[in-house]
Amino acid sequence: EVQLVESGGGLVQPGGSLRLSCAASGFSFSSNEMNWVRQAPGKGLEWVSYISSSATIIYYADSVKGRFTISRDNAKNSLYLQMNSLRAEDTAVYYCARDMEMGDWGQGTLVTVSS
């Protein structure tokens, strides 16, 4: 059974940093592309970033480009999102999702940016 478990969310002040993790199990993590998607409270889904299986191809949404960095450790079956220069509008539940079609999702981790 595919499992994706996000962690690392919490309350952070504007301008601060946070690192999210996504622990994967139940599939060949090193063979799968991964994504981060977020959802602000009461709002729709917003794609954040994509990373290929070998991390050679990375894409970002314009809204996070230059501030967020996606990475992965295939030996640890883990996906990461380093978030810097956080803004109030980054407040959202952050989901990791498997492959380009986002066939599997984690339960999400809440990031709140507020003073």
Place this chain on the structure above:
Amino acid sequence: QSVLTQPPSASGTPGQRVTISCSGSSSNIGSNYVYWYQQLPGTAPKLLIYRNNQRPSGVPDRFSGSKSGTSASLAISGLRSEDEADYYCAAWDDSLSGRVYVFGTGTKVTVL
């Protein structure tokens, strides 16, 4: 970045057929596959339709997807109370600024 346009709401009585539209452009729906996700209240999204009209295993055949040009649609036939959820279309977009994934604005389906 571009967003796919969906009606904010749709509704029907049990057993009815409901259709949700998704309008995009040549850089996303017009040149890439369309995906549909279902998000039940308080839960993570779930892939409902992939590659325009394919259903993952476990998704009832009451759900069907189609695509024509720069638009797509999701149909739910034999509407059931458990179908009450938010539905999002999505597609990869190959724009000048690079490849991005765009979601639709979302449609809340209510079973009357």
